[in-house]
Amino acid sequence: MNRRRYLTLAGTGVVGALAGCGGGSGGESGQSVDDHPATAGLEGLPRRGELGGHVVLTFEDPSCSRCAAFHENTVPKIRSNIVDPGDGAYVVRTYPVVYDWGKPATQALESTYARSGDAFWSLLDHYFTQQSQFDADNVLDRTETFLAGLPDIDAGAVVADARNEAHDDAVQANITAAEDAGLGETTPVVLLFRDGEFATKANGSVSYDLIAETLGVN
C-alpha cells in the first residue's frame, strides 16, 4: 500500500506538471503555414527575411527573461544562418503574458511598428538588453527617451498611442492567435515551419542547434 501510494503520488505529480507546463501541441504536423491559426495576418507581422521558405515564428514578451536569453543566444544565429542566406524568415508576435510592464511595452512596440519596422527592432532589442531597468511605472517614459534618440520616428506620438492603446488591435490579434493555436503562456513560444509546413512548437529559450536540426538547415 505504501509503495502504491508513493508511485501514485509521483505519477500524479509528474503527469500534472507535464500537462501544465507542456501546453498544447501548437498545431498539426504538416499543416501549411498559411492555414495555421498562429500565423493569422502573417504578412503584416514584424519580420526579418522573406516568406516562402522556412519560418521561425516566435511569441515573445519584452519582460520575459528567457525571451531576452533567446534574443541574445539564438536569434543572431537564426539571422546569419537562415535569414541572411535567404532560406527563411524570422517573425515576431508580441505576447504580453509575464510581468506587468510587458503590457505597456507591447503597446509601445506595436505603436512603433505601425510607423517604422527598423525602430521596432531597435526598441525590442532595447527592452531585452535593458530588461532590469523597466517597471510598469517607468517603461513608457524610458521608451520615449530611447525612441527620441532614433532617426525618423516621433517618440512622443508613439508613447501617446501606447498610453491610449491605439494599436491594441494588433496586440489582441497576437493573443488571439496564441489562444487559437493553444500555445499556452510558457514564453518564448517558438513555432517552426519547415518549407512552409508546420514541424513543431518549442517552449523556452531553445538553442539554434535545436532549430537547425528540426528545420534541416546548417
Next chain:
Amino acid sequence: MMGAVGRSLRGVRLPTRGRDWRLMGRTARLVLGLPTYAAVAAVASVLSLTGFVVSLNVSLVLAVVVGGSLPLGSRLTILAELYPFVGTSFSPAQGLLLVAVAGLTGVDVAMATYHFREHGLNVQQGGAGAAGVVLGTLGAGCAACGSAVLVGLLSLLGVTGGLLFLPLEGLEFALGAVVVLTLSIYWLADGMRGGEINGCPVDI
C-alpha cells in the same frame, strides 16, 4: 528542551544537528557503495532530469524526437539540446539547481528502494520523495517560462500574480525541491538507524 523543539516540528524530525547531516552522508554513501543502488541512483537522476526538461517541450519531443522523419542523429541532438549546459534553455544557475534536484532525486530513490526492499517504507518518507520530484518539475517549468505557467496553476488556488513577486522568478520551487528531497533523505537515513548496509553499521 529547545533542542528537542528545534529538531521536531509537531512530531516531524528535522536535520538540525551536525550529526544528522553526517548520518545522511554516511547512509547515502553506504547505499550508493552498492553497485546496484548506485546504478538505481544514476538511472533515477537521468530520468528525473529528463522528466524536468521534457515536461517543458512534450509536443516537441513527440513531434520530432519520437515521431517525425528526422535522422537519428538529429533526434538525439534535439533531445540533448533540451538539457541544461548543453542547450540554452536554462541559465547556469537554473541548470545547476536542476542538476542538483536530479542528483538528490537519484540518491533519494536509491535509498528509498533500499529501505523498501530491506525494511518497508512509511508514508511520510515516500510522500516527501514524490513531493520533491513534483517541486523539481515545477521548478524546471518556472526556470524556463518566467513564472507564467505557475501563475496559471496557482490561480486555481486563488494566488494569481503572487508568483510574480518571487525574486528568483519561480526557481524557488526548485529550491523547495532541494529542501523536500533533503528531508526525505534524512528521514530515510533516520529510518535505517541501527541497521547495517553491506555489513557496515549505519549509526555514527
